Amino acid sequence: MDTFLLALIRENQEEIVNKWLEEIRVLGNENSLRVVSDQLFLNTSREFVHLIITNVENTKEQLSVNLNDFSERIIKLGWPLSYITEGLQQFRKVIHCWLQERETAPAGQLRIMNEVNEWIDPIINHMVNHYSGSWEHTVSMQKMALQELSAPLIPVFDNITVMPLIGTIDTDRARKIMENLLQGVVKHRSEVVLIDITGVPVVDTMVAHHIIQAAEAVRLVGTKCLIVGIRPEIAQTIVNLGIDLSHIITKNSLKNGLESALNMTNRTIVKTSVGENK
Structure with a gap:
């Protein structure tokens, strides 16, 4: 990402996080997340967006490790894939709007859109793929356990x-x-x-x-x-x-x-x- 945009995002990280939390709070009302306390939801969401921002300059390998660790934890909490996909889409929207308020020129706005998309799209793809693979593995292990229990001697x-x-x-x-x-x-x-x-x-x-x-x-x-x-x-x-x-x-x-x-x-x-x- 452009170093100027990155510095701007980091300097105003808390403001961006708070705007994103306002947008994503509605996800916490889904049936699958109602058992989670408001505090846990907010803390996890804040960690999620901080992870996205602070890892923008990391190597692909380190970013992959950090995203995988986060995915594993929310899978164990039983949170749905929509938390990742919709949450990241809302984050993309918030970043677009926030940066474009500071750049009125059409060419600058287009550049911002491309920069943000190149930043967010790989994260979405990686987390969806990892989440799906981990979930399939979890379901497979549960199925094997149930099969073992289904015919005990x-x-x-x-x-x-x-x-x-x-x-x-x-x-x-x-x-x-x-x-x-x-x-x-x-x-x-x-x-x-x-x-x-x-x-x-x-x-x-x-x-x-x-x-x-x-x-x-x-x-x-x-x-x-x-x-x-x-x-x-x-x-x-x-x-x-x-x-x-x-x-x-x-x-x-x-x-x-x-x-x-x-x-x-x-x-x-x-x-x-x-x-x-x-």
Whole structure:
């Protein structure tokens, strides 16, 4: 940027910042930012515009590092991309108007516009690209975590494990269920595994096929599989669809399934009375 314009901006930095804050304050009323206190919003916005002004003479590498750090922090705060894009557009507008008030000649105003655009446009492009990439990475990591949690295998007794399934089962999730099931029964040395479908709202042909495949795969590694949580409406659907579960042990509840699993491992539940041996 022209050294004279840069010096002028720096000398009047606080005035420019305050004008910009007046323009950008409306962004703080968006639903996505209402949970942020006014003070935090103002402090972060002030830091944002100071960052833009003070880094104008930095190398591209240093500017990139500083902008990336700021982007990462507002992503963690959950602020929308519009805060960056609209905020920078408002800053461009404020700078244009403020400088043009001091330069009345048309040629000078055109030069100012070009100088400001060459200054602001690369910052917008960089921050949008970094924000988008970071957000996609965050979403990807969250998706992976949810997938891990969507098919947990829980050891409940020695050699007995339970996999509770909740929500809709699609092809991707069915593959994850199969992977976790096979890895888990080997890791926990399970003799019996219970697949609990109490929380699965709909069991159609595809879902039943995936569950049967999982049960067959478990059997091939030497573990017995029970399907539990078959509600009356699910049982009726299975019958109407003509799905054959005759070769798989099924129970209507996790409680009954655990009792059967204990019997399969030569154990039983014994009721005792408090103080019986006294």
